[in-house]
Amino acid sequence: MSKNLILQLSLVIFMLSCVFIMASSAHAQLEFIVDGYEEKYMNHNEGPGAEIEMFDQDDIVSQYIYEVPTVKALAHMYWALGLYKISENNNVDEFMRINECEIYKKFSGDELEWNEIRDAAKVFIEENKSEFPTRFSFIMPLQLEDFSIRRQAFALKEDYKIVALRRFELFASDASAKPCVLEHGIAYGYPRVLNMEFSRPFSLTHIPMTEEVANEYIKKTTKQYHDRYDEANRKKEKMYRYRKAYLVMKIKIFAHGEFAGINRNGYPILQVMGILENYSIYEDKELTKLFYKQSYVSKKKKGKLNIRLKEQYEILREKAKDGGILN
Secondary structure: OOHHHHHHHHHHHHHHHHHOOHHHHHOOOHHHHHEEEEOOOOOOOOOOOOOOOOOOHHHHOOOOOOEOOOHHHHHHHHHHOOOOOOOOHHHHHHHHHHHOHHHHHHHOOOHHHHHHHHHHHHHHHHHHHHHOOOEEEEEEEEEEEEEEOOOOEEEEOHHHOEEEEEEEEEEOOOOOOOOOOOOOOHHHOOOOEEEEEEEEEEEEOEEEOOHHHHHHHHHHHHHHHHHHOOHHHOOHHHHHOOOEEEEEEEEEEEEEEEEEEEOOOOOEEEEEEEEEEEEEEEOOOOOOOEEEEEEOOEEEEEEEOOHHHHHHHHHHHHHOHHHHOOO
8 A cells, every 4th residue: 555545544544533532422331321310300291291491501501412413423323333343344335435435436446455444444443433422413393383371382383293202213414415426325325314212202292481582482483474475465374384493302322223224215214212311492493592491311420310211221221132123
């Protein structure tokens, strides 16, 4: 191998290491996560199942890094979960196609050069996979209807209500991005869609909000609606289209299940198991205006995981036996 190629490859490996040095706090062994956590009390009587919280911006900062679920980030996660074996050359090659496309296209045609590059990639994966991220932040759009003064909450439109769901189909943020080599095809690459199974059902039918915040939001969205439609064309259903919000789900992915084929968009799917650690609801897609948040875990200097959340980890431990096959 030429000195220039060795230098180039060394630089790539170094850069990959730098990218994921911050992700080390986003991934930890189960024993570390369980130690020092407690589940916050939640009231499941109405709405999304939690009391209205007053909070400031400093209180929102998470103790973990939740990665954007790009195709590249998910590719690293699959190795952290043990989905692939280092002896499987095709899967190592796919890792390089996703993360170092230009190097793959330049050298994969020379089997002697590529063997050396693949071996270096294997060393990198083996030495760093325990630090690859397993926590991700997924964004889902919502639409609101009317505000209930009695309930102090906005109702979600029927199509956007989440009622006791355990499984969600979650996409990579860049799922439609073209593969490195077009003839390889998206369907033949790493999964770009996760069939996520939570340890317990999740519900979201209302968004708790103070009247002050609700009034501000109603005035803003009503103005947008009036600016778009004249009086003769105004209907309540059209107004609801402007009452948008965004659900941010922060998830710890615990184990993989089986490959679940190809979805209607042609994206490969993988079953995974995880825990919803917290969620937030924002007014805007840029996530600058926070409406509501709820945490299921909170960090303490001392203490153990609350027994209810600990039981969830035990459920997932049991499900992860025999290669992580979902029940």
